[in-house]
Amino acid sequence: MSAADPTARRERARLLRELHRPGEPLVLANAWDVPSARLVAAAGARAVATASASVSWSLGSADGGGADPGQVLARTAQVVRAVDLPVTADLEGGYADTAAGVGETVAALLATGAVGVNLEDEGRPPAEAAERIAAARAAADAAGVPLFVNARTDVFLRGIGAPEGRLDDAVHRLRAYVEAGADGVFVPGVSDPETIAALVGAVPAPLNVLAGPGSPAVAELAKLGVARISLGPGLAEVAYAAVRRAAEEVYGSGTFTALSEGLGYPELNRLSAL
Numbered sequence: 001m002s003a004a005d006p007t008a009r010r011e012r013a014r015l016l017r018e019l020h021r022p023g024e025p026l027v028l029a030n031a032w033d034v035p036s037a038r039l040v041a042a043a044g045a046r047a048v049a050t051a052s053a054s055v056s057w058s059l060g061s062a063d064g065g066g067a068d069p070g071q072v073l074a075r076t077a078q079v080v081r082a083v084d085l086p087v088t089a090d091l092e093g094g095y096a097d098t099a100a101g102v103g104e105t106v107a108a109l110l111a112t113g114a115v116g117v118n119l120e121d122e123g124r125p126p127a128e129a130a131e132r133i134a135a136a137r138a139a140a141d142a143a144g145v146p147l148f149v150n151a152r153t154d155v156f157l158r159g160i161g162a163p164e165g166r167l168d169d170a171v172h173r174l175r176a177y178v179e180a181g182a183d184g185v186f187v188p189g190v191s192d193p194e195t196i197a198a199l200v201g202a203v204p205a206p207l208n209v210l211a212g213p214g215s216p217a218v219a220e221l222a223k224l225g226v227a228r229i230s231l232g233p234g235l236a237e238v239a240y241a242a243v244r245r246a247a248e249e250v251y252g253s254g255t256f257t258a259l260s261e262g263l264g265y266p267e268l269n270r271l272s273a274l
Contacts, residue, residue, distance in 0.1 A: 006144065013115035013146045016086035019046055020148070020184055020206040022225045027218060029231045030090070032058050033075065034082040035271040036235065041083045048083050049116070050076060052090040054236035063233075069095040073108055080113035081274050088116025088148060093124075094132055103135035107143060116148040118186060123154055126173045130180040137181030150208055150228075151182035156189030157210075167195060171202045178205045184228060191215045193224055200225035 019026040026047060031037035032054030040048055053063035055075055061067040069091075076089045089109055094102030102119070109117055119136055121129035133151050140147035154160065155170040174185040185203055188210035190196055196216075200207050206227030209215075212234050221229055246258035263271075 009110075009113060009115060009145055012086040012113075013148065016047055016088060016116050016148050017146065017183065019086075020227045022200065022206060022227045023222050025218065025222055025226045026228045028088075028228065029235055030054060030233065031079060032236055034078050034274060035268060036239075037079045037082050037087075038271045040235075041085055045085065047086040047088065047116075048079060049088045049118075049230060050079060050090050051230075051233045051236065052092045052118075053233035055090070057233075057236060057240075063092075065092060065095075069105060069108075073112055076109065076114050077112035078274060086116065087114045088118065088150070089114045090118040093120045093122045094136065099128075099131040099135040102132045103139040106136045106139040106147070110140065110143045110145050110147065115145065116150065118150045118152055120152045120154060121173060121177075123158055123160055126176045129153075129173065130176040133177045133180040133182050148183045149181060150184040150186050151177035151180075152186035152188065152208075153177075154188070156187060156195075158189075167198055170199065174199075174203045174205070178203065184208055186210075186228075186230070188230075188232065193220070196221070196224045196226065 028047065028049040029040045029045060030049045030051035031040050032050060037048050055072055056063045056067040059067055059071050080087045091105060091109065094105050096102045096105050106117060117136065119133060133149060136149050151174065153170050153173045155166050155173065160166065161169055170187055177185060182205060184206040186208035187199055190209060191214060193216060196209060208228035208230060209221065209226055210232050211229050212231065218229060249255055249258050
């Protein structure tokens, strides 16, 4: 299925939308390049997502606005070409200062064949963040692609405001984003079941949470009504930790045992070819 084919893009977008089922969550082990995307797909993924941090690091940039948008979009296009699955891309806050700029970024994203996008509020005032979501929605509508717009609030992740007011703040923001055109909502930084259940009940959209060590298991998150589970930069962190272990071993003890855990050259060569 060609990513450039409008019918194929609409079909992938429809599939991605259908995969967001509360109680039967879409699990996304976020990738950052062609080999990682293909490895995730081969492991059983039903869709592939990029993580902005992982992509930024692999491009030699810091996360949080450091990456060149053109390079990020080029990498996204490679991932789309690499897998026969819907692809959703993490574009931080949209790589733009204005809502109109976010719309332009989303239009460029659609040209890569991606059918989903994550957009962060980055702590902006809710009305301003909602305007940016609306611009993303308008760009997708203009292109005729039912893009899945996943609106993220960083209230919990960044510790915005007093702890006792964060749930209400997050709910207020997320409802505004849904009203502006978001299809799903993403709340990284929450792991306790009570807060997750409250978010599921208060926001009329599929809830996405960020999972890692110490998080409830997939089955428990499903029971809470979560519709999407992301690993964020978790896989990239594991990969770079493996590099550090192997490098420290060879420069320390002068041995090479950590290298025995690596994938072979032929397999990685095959996984990397587009």
